[in-house]
Every structure is written in C-alpha cells, then in structure tokens.
Amino acid sequence: MRYEELENVPCSITRPLVVLGDRWTLLILKAALNGVSRFNGFQAALEISRSRLRDRLDRLLEHGILTKQKQPNSAYEEYRLTQKGHEILPILMAFREWGDRYMAPDGPPMYFNHRHCTGQAHITLTCDACGAPLTTPDIVPVPGPGPRFHKL
Known part of the structure; x- marks a missing residue:
C-alpha cells in the first residue's frame, strides 16, 4: 500500500500518521507549541529547507491544525x-x-511544569469509567462503530 493511500485506512492511528508521521511535521508542531509563529522563525529554529517547511506548513494548514493570520500593521x-x-x-x-x-x-534536558504550582506535567492512561491507571496488559481492543481494518 502506498503512503498516500493510508489516509483511507479505517484506523484512528494510521490516518493521523499520514498528516503527522514525519519528523519535520512533529518538530514544526513542537516549535509552534513553544511560541514560534513566523516562517523564518521555524526555518531558523529547525534549520529546515524552505521548500520542505512550506510543504509541511501547507499540510498543517490543509488539515486545520494551523491557521495563517496576517498581522495588523505588518x-x-x-x-x-x-x-x-x-x-x-x-x-x-x-x-x-x-x-x-x-x-x-x-x-531530561527540560522539565514541563504546571504554571500554577510548579508540579511536572505527565501523560497517563486512565479508564474513563473508574479512573484506574492503565498499562498495556490492562487494555483490550474491541470493535467500535466505524469500519474495521485491524486491531492496533
């Protein structure tokens, strides 16, 4: 299967990979989350070619992940x-x-602290019904309402 065809696979892991699944896209998003907002800022921060940056920014715009805004008086x-x-x-x-x-x-080269108490931010998997923390053995894939392709 060609990479471009993956967007039609009925899998909620595979489809986002078509948009987000290359290192430059993730690095652009990391930079955007850290406050970079101008083309030249992304290019300087990432040392990425202009054509590759333009391609990745256009894809993020097309998928509604970024929006482009003209700055007043600029x-x-x-x-x-x-x-x-x-x-x-x-x-x-x-x-x-x-x-x-x-x-x-x-x-860690950097910590990500909670602005209001300085505790650290962490990602955790929890059950939406009982709130229990989850690990891989606790999770069982079951069919959902959408079309099926594969489990994980």
Missing part, C-alpha cells in the same frame, strides 16, 4: 495553532516522556 503572516493543533500536545508529551526515559542518559 507585512508578516503568522502561523497559529488551532484547537485541533493544541490538542496535539499530549502526543508530543508522550514522545518526550518516552525519550526522557529511554534516550536521556544524563536526565
């Missing part, structure tokens, strides 16, 4: 995260926690 346009874009934060935080655990032998 020739510049800024890229802003939409609500859909802000909801990618937990995905990046999960990557960060995994990276801190397995790829940061000297400790």
Whole structure:
C-alpha cells in the first residue's frame, strides 16, 4: 500500500500518521507549541529547507491544525495553532516522556511544569469509567462503530 493511500485506512492511528508521521511535521508542531509563529522563525529554529517547511506548513494548514493570520500593521503572516493543533500536545508529551526515559542518559534536558504550582506535567492512561491507571496488559481492543481494518 502506498503512503498516500493510508489516509483511507479505517484506523484512528494510521490516518493521523499520514498528516503527522514525519519528523519535520512533529518538530514544526513542537516549535509552534513553544511560541514560534513566523516562517523564518521555524526555518531558523529547525534549520529546515524552505521548500520542505512550506510543504509541511501547507499540510498543517490543509488539515486545520494551523491557521495563517496576517498581522495588523505588518507585512508578516503568522502561523497559529488551532484547537485541533493544541490538542496535539499530549502526543508530543508522550514522545518526550518516552525519550526522557529511554534516550536521556544524563536526565531530561527540560522539565514541563504546571504554571500554577510548579508540579511536572505527565501523560497517563486512565479508564474513563473508574479512573484506574492503565498499562498495556490492562487494555483490550474491541470493535467500535466505524469500519474495521485491524486491531492496533
């Protein structure tokens, strides 16, 4: 199956990978979540080619993850995260926690603290019915109402 055809696979893990599944897209989103909003800012922060950056930004615009806004009294346009874009934060935080655990032998390069109490932000899986914390053995895939392709 070709990469472009994956967007038609009825799987809620596979479909987002078509949009988010390359490193540059995730790094652009990381930069946007950290306040970068201008084309040149993304390019400088990531040292990415202009054509590749344009391609990834256009894809994020097309999928409603970013929006482009003209700044008043300025020739510049800024890229802003939409609500859909802000909801990618937990995905990046999960990557960060995994990276801190397995790829940061000297400790985390950065902490992400709660603004109001300085506690650290963490991703946890919990049951929506009883609130119990979940790990892989606790989770069982069951068919949902949408079309089926594969379990996970």
